[in-house]
Amino acid sequence: MAKEFSHIPVLLEEVIENMGLREGMTCLDGTVGGAGHSGEIVKRIGNGGRLFCIDRDPEAVKTASNRLSEYKNVTVIEGNFRDISILLPDEKGKIDSALLDLGVSSHQLDTPERGFSYHEDAALDMRMSNKGMTAAEIVNEADEEYLADILRKFGEEKFARLIAKKIVNSRESEKIETTGRLAEIVISSLPPSVRRKGGNPAQKTFMALRIAVNDELASLEEGLKDIFEYLSPKGRLTVITFHSLEDRIVKNFFKSLATGCTCPPDFPVCVCGKEPKGKIVNKKPVTASTDEIENNRRSRSAKLRTIEKVEE
Ligand SMILES: C[S@@+](CC[C@H](N)C(=O)[O-])C[C@H]1O[C@@H](n2cnc3c(N)ncnc32)[C@H](O)[C@@H]1O
Structure with missing residues (x-):
């Protein structure tokens, strides 16, 4: 239902x-x-x-x-x-x-199938309009420089370069299709001291991608x-x-x-x-x-x- x-x-x-x-x-x-x-x-x-x-x-x-x-x-x-x-x-x-x-x-955030949230594992979509490129297409196709740029500009993410590098390395062995997989990759790319800080460490990456996907x-x-x-x-x-x-x-x-x-x-x-x-x-x-x-x-x-x- x-x-x-x-x-x-x-x-x-x-x-x-x-x-x-x-x-x-x-x-x-x-x-x-x-x-x-x-x-x-x-x-x-x-x-x-x-x-x-x-x-x-x-x-x-x-x-x-x-x-x-x-x-x-x-x-x-x-x-x-x-x-x-x-x-x-x-x-x-x-x-x-x-x-x-x-x-x-x-x-939108609370409907897992829309793929906006790292709280539940679902297809990585994030499109408000159901039209255009999905977040999965961006993380699997964009070059490292562009990914780092999005994370820095739209997410004000200090570790943009590290995260973009890890995304590009990870997708070589297996496409990144889900919110859960992306969150894992982001967390594993951060220094342990940052991982332990309050809030979900993937928050800025998810926000940056959402802003990019929906222009x-x-x-x-x-x-x-x-x-x-x-x-x-x-x-x-x-x-x-x-x-x-x-x-x-x-x-x-x-x-x-x-x-x-x-x-x-x-x-x-x-x-x-x-x-x-x-x-x-x-x-x-x-x-x-x-x-x-x-x-x-x-x-x-x-x-x-x-x-x-x-x-x-
Ligand atoms: C914060 S919610 C609005 C909630 C609404 N004021 C209410 O009280 O229910 C933002 C809404 O704006 C829509 N939205 C965001 N950017 C838009 C845009 N550029 N054009 C049209 N709709 C947009 C989203 O799809 C979402 O439904």
């Missing part, structure tokens, strides 16, 4: 507040997952509002469609939010508030730009990140939108003519309360940032 889709929405109250929801708004949830956030968004925009939901995972789309089926003003679409201009060609400039709650859902950072960079263009004047974009690289991308993008003139300070007058396109809503990112972290460990690394588009 299929496992029930279970995911506790992170920073729910804070999301609702930051999105500035009102009756009649047109909203976008670019990462609908199990519709935890969308279930609340739709109540606040009322029958006169519209909610577009996107997810690249067909299982999430099925679950969200079922959970939101009573609302006739909700449209659930399978796709990558980076492709918003293809998925929603008629909504440019009409979105009053948009949300991205990044990364994987608890459902998460490039999706985010492209998605942010396009979704911001989709906002109406005074429209808001709220993003929750769980990883320092994602958060840096969001922070820098928002900062560039909120910055006006970029002329050198010794120029007597502005020649660049750059005007701020957005206003940052919270100076510091919003994080989870201790109560929320106690109830949902996943929320401990969450950072929420919101930008509001200026009126043109």
Whole structure:
């Protein structure tokens, strides 16, 4: 029997507040997952509002469609939010508030067959969309240099070189097909003192591969730009990140939108003519309360940032 889709929405109250929801708004949830956030968004925009939901995972789309089926003003679409201009060609400039709650859902992590987790042995897959290269294809086909680069860049893994070398040596005798085998290889490549430290030593490698398999950072960079263009004047974009690289991308993008003139300070007058396109809503990112972290460990690394588009 299929496992029930279970995911506790992170920073729910804070999301609702930051999105500035009102009756009649047109909203976008670019990462609908199990519709935890969308279930609340739709109540606040009322029958006169519209909610577009996107997810690249067909299982999430099925679950969200079922959970939101009573609302006739909700449209659930399978796709990558980076492709918003293809998925929603008629909504440019009409979105009053948009949300991205990044990364994987608890459902994806807790379904062994999806191959995201080292906790259970399963085929090494990690694709959110069931399309494109699997993690097994990457670890068995990529060259050592590329593997080390992924582990260093996306996992901030200090032992990237050692792990990549061990992966390449191991696959010569037998293909690496499962999460369990990969975790064993990673652990055996690390110095004993590191193996004994808290947490699973394969965590960074798994996260790095997941980010690579799903091209998460490039999706985010492209998605942010396009979704911001989709906002109406005074429209808001709220993003929750769980990883320092994602958060840096969001922070820098928002900062560039909120910055006006970029002329050198010794120029007597502005020649660049750059005007701020957005206003940052919270100076510091919003994080989870201790109560929320106690109830949902996943929320401990969450950072929420919101930008509001200026009126043109
Ligand atoms: C943290 S979960 C979202 C949970 C959701 N907010 C809820 O309350 O149930 C992230 C979801 O985003 C989806 N996702 C991640 N990157 C995506 C992308 N670039 N385009 C579309 N969906 C994406 C994943 O498939 C996953 O279902």
